[in-house]
Amino acid sequence: xxxxxxxxxxxxxxxxxxxxxxxxxxxxxxxxxxxxxxxxxxxxxxxxxxxxxxxxxxxxxxxxxxxxxxxxxxxxxxxxxxxxxxxxxxxxxxxxxxxxxxxxxxxxxxxxxxxxxxxxxxxxxxxxxxxxxxxxxxxxxxxxxxxxxxxxxxxxxxxxxxxxxxxxxxxxxxxxxxxxxxxxxxxxxxxxxxxxxxxxxxxxxxxxxxxxxxxxxxxxxxxxxxxxxxxxxxxxxxxxxxxxxxxxxxxxxxxxxxxxxxxxxxxxxxxxxxxxxxxxxxxxxxxxxxxxxxxxxxxxxxxxxxxxxxxxxxxxxxxxxxxxxxxxxxxxxxxxxxxxxxxxxxxxxxxxxxxxxxxxxxxxxxxxxxxxxxxxxxxxxxxxxxxxxxxxxxxxxxx
Numbered sequence: 001x002x003x004x005x006x007x008x009x010x011x012x013x014x015x016x017x018x019x020x021x022x023x024x025x026x027x028x029x030x031x032x033x034x035x036x037x038x039x040x041x042x043x044x045x046x047x048x049x050x051x052x053x054x055x056x057x058x059x060x061x062x063x064x065x066x067x068x069x070x071x072x073x074x075x076x077x078x079x080x081x082x083x084x085x086x087x088x089x090x091x092x093x094x095x096x097x098x099x100x101x102x103x104x105x106x107x108x109x110x111x112x113x114x115x116x117x118x119x120x121x122x123x124x125x126x127x128x129x130x131x132x133x134x135x136x137x138x139x140x141x142x143x144x145x146x147x148x149x150x151x152x153x154x155x156x157x158x159x160x161x162x163x164x165x166x167x168x169x170x171x172x173x174x175x176x177x178x179x180x181x182x183x184x185x186x187x188x189x190x191x192x193x194x195x196x197x198x199x200x201x202x203x204x205x206x207x208x209x210x211x212x213x214x215x216x217x218x219x220x221x222x223x224x225x226x227x228x229x230x231x232x233x234x235x236x237x238x239x240x241x242x243x244x245x246x247x248x249x250x251x252x253x254x255x256x257x258x259x260x261x262x263x264x265x266x267x268x269x270x271x272x273x274x275x276x277x278x279x280x281x282x283x284x285x286x287x288x289x290x291x292x293x294x295x296x297x298x299x300x301x302x303x304x305x306x307x308x309x310x311x312x313x314x315x316x317x318x319x320x321x322x323x324x325x326x327x328x329x330x331x332x333x334x335x336x337x338x339x340x341x342x343x344x345x346x347x348x349x350x351x352x353x354x355x356x357x358x359x360x361x362x363x364x365x366x367x368x369x370x371x372x373x374x375x376x377x378x379x380x381x382x383x384x385x386x387x388x389x390x391x392x393x394x395x396x397x398x399x
Contacts, residue, residue, distance in 0.1 A: 032340070032381070041251040048244035055237040058230055065227050086209050093202045100195045107188045114181035122174055275323045280370030283320060289329040294356035294364040296333055299341035300380075301394070306359050308394035311374045313367035315398065318378050325378070374398040 293316060301312040319325035319332045326332050333339055333347075341347040350356065356364075374380075374391045377398040383389075389397030 037251060037255045041248060041255060044244055044247050044251060048241060048248065051237055051241045051244060055234065055241060058234045058237060062227070062230050062234060065223060065230060068223055082212050083209060086205050086212065090202060090205045090209070093198055093205065097195060097198045097202065100191055100198060104188065104191045104195065107184055107191055111181065111184040111188060114177060114184050117177045117180070120177075122177075124174075271324050277323070277376070278321045278327075280317070280321065280368075283327070285368060286328065286330070290361070290364050290368065291354075291356070292333060292351070293329050293368070294360040295350040295354075296339065296341065296347060297360045297363050298356040299346050299350050300339070301396070302355075302357065302360065304394040304396070306363060307373060308396060309360055309363040310366055310371065311391065311393045311396065311398055312380060313363045314372035314374050315378055315380050317367045317370075318372065318374075318376050321376075322378060 293313060296316065297309050297313050301309045316329060316332055320327060320329060326335055334342060337343070339347070374393070377390055380396045380398045382395060383397050389399045391398040
């Protein structure tokens with residue numbers, strides 16, 4: 001009869017322990033892994049969003065550069081037209097300069113002839129002046145006194161008039177020759193001035209050609225380099241986006257697996273709450289159980305108080321007592337995916353080096369005698385939002 005009361009009391013205590021949070025039961029490792037996986041997925045999604053924003057900006061930048069390139073091509077067409085026009089002007093100007101050089105040569109020849117004619121006219125005029133200066137008076141007297149008759153005198157007088165006209169013509173020829181020479185000299189100076197002006201215009205055209213050729217060359221190079229760099233950045237961003245998308249897909253698959261695992265553990269926790277329990281007197285501990293349990297307590301709560309170490313040990317023994325879990329300490333501790341130190345290798349290292357402290361051994365001895373300070377709770381973990389614990393001891397919650 002007393003045995004039945006004890007069983008009923010145990011069942012009542014189990015229900016009280018699990019009533020408020022049966023739907024959120026999970027092992028610490030699975031819950032941590034799930035939270036970590038969801039956070040990693042969120043981080044990856046944020047990175048993907050940033051990458052997509054960056055990619056959007058890069059595509060806009062590329063569109064702008066393509067527009068710049070289109071404008072640049074239009075400018076290059078204009079430059080090509082300008083260069084053709086300048087080349088034509090240069091050709092025409094070079095022809096004009098060649099014509100001017102030939103004209104200058106012709107004017108030089110004509111000037112030399114005009115100077116020679118002027119000199120000849122000047123020499124002839126000097127002779128006439130000298131003759132008139134030396135003989136004019138006596139010549140007129142000789143002609144007057146040598147006339148045999150009045151008719152002969154008139155004839156001689158006509159000769160004098162003709163001589164005077166000739167002298168005037170010689171003088172006028174000299175003046176004309178002088179004027180022609182001066183005109184040719186002026187034409188020469190003007191031709192030389194025109195030549196210098198044409199040469200200056202030619203030099204200006206050549207400068208314009210260089211300016212047109214270099215006007216957009218820097219922009220062409222800069223735009224081309226910018227397009228290449230942006231194209232490379234777009235390729236990198238697209239590759240990163242694809243990688244993030246693949247990573248998110250893998251993380252979603254991992255989360256699905258963890259959620260399924262969590263659901264199974266919740267089912268197991270609910271089943272444990274409703275299952276039968278053994279009394280500690282019914283458990284037979286094997287060799288090495290104390291050493292194994294003490295080192296697990298060290299790995300899970302070595303930095304906690306003695307009360308916290310007892311609480312962790314109590315969870316292990318409660319599972320041994322529950323019909324839902326393995327009925328040995330070794331089976332409970334090494335049950336797949338239940339205690340993170342097993343998966344991480346910390347427990348193996350602690351066992352190899354015997355790291356358990358005296359307080360860990362004391363806690364193991366106490367719980368192996370049936371002592372529990374967390375009732376029949378079969379789970380513990382660090383605090384997490386969404387779980388209402390039955391007990392909070394040190395850095396762990398128990399439920």
